């Protein structure tokens with residue numbers, strides 16, 4: 001039997017329709033949601049990502065600014081830009097695209113972003129909030145994965161969830177969100193011995209390593225939900241994920257494609273976080289929405 005596809009593009013469109021309406025309501029009341037995206041250096045993948053983020057904002061009626069700096073931009077200069085945007089009332093969300101050039105300390109930069117504008121959810125106070133169950137913002141990719149599970153009404157409580165990958169951006173926050181939702185969590189990484197012995201236990205398998213084909217069909221429990229966060233290129237240059245898609249489709253109950261799976265959801269959840277940031281400001285200013 002072939003798995004049901006969880007279509008991230010379609011789900012994104014549905015969620016973005018709601019985001020657009022919320023943005024219009026805020027704009028009518030003089031609180032147009034605003035996002036500032038900062039890119040340092042010329043990493044080609046990052047350039048595509050930030051362009052897509054800014055385009056999505058515009059499509060939903062947000063105010064958006066893209067600040068682009070050369071790779072030799074200093075940490076102090078970047079900190080100054082963050083100070084400016086922390087104090088800019090037209091900006092509700094600040095996103096500094098990662099990775100940053102090696103001479104810049106990413107943790108220092110993330111820590112300088114005002115927690116209430118940290119729409120990536122990477123600030124230590126948001127990471128701590130996630131750990132204790134009450135974050136201001138959830139990191140966009142894992143948040144998008146939770147929305148995908150919600151879209152198929154998956155009963156997460158009591159399920160075995162295996163996350164392959166332990167990054168601060170995806171793996172760790174993903175595990176926290178699944179734990180919060182009542183799953184039993186196993187966190188693996190690219191060095192895990194006998195990875196299949198863990199993944200074969202998974203009712204929900206989230207793979208985020210950046211290694212093509214790290215998960216093959218024989219490593220998947222029949223009927224499992226397989227969420228592929230990877231974004232790689234195969235030898236022919238075609239986009240692909242971390243999971244051997246064509247064979248795994250025949251084993252899994254649900255699977256996300258690459259492209260068209262988690263990718264669009266990440267950007268959508270960035271829009272949702274930015275709307276929430278703008279609504280919080282509007283509410284504190286006494287504006288009813």
Ligand code: GUN
Nearest residue numbers: 095096097098099120140
């Ligand atoms: N680089 C890869 N993914 C992300 C993300 O979600 N946010 C930021 N800021 N940088 C990234």
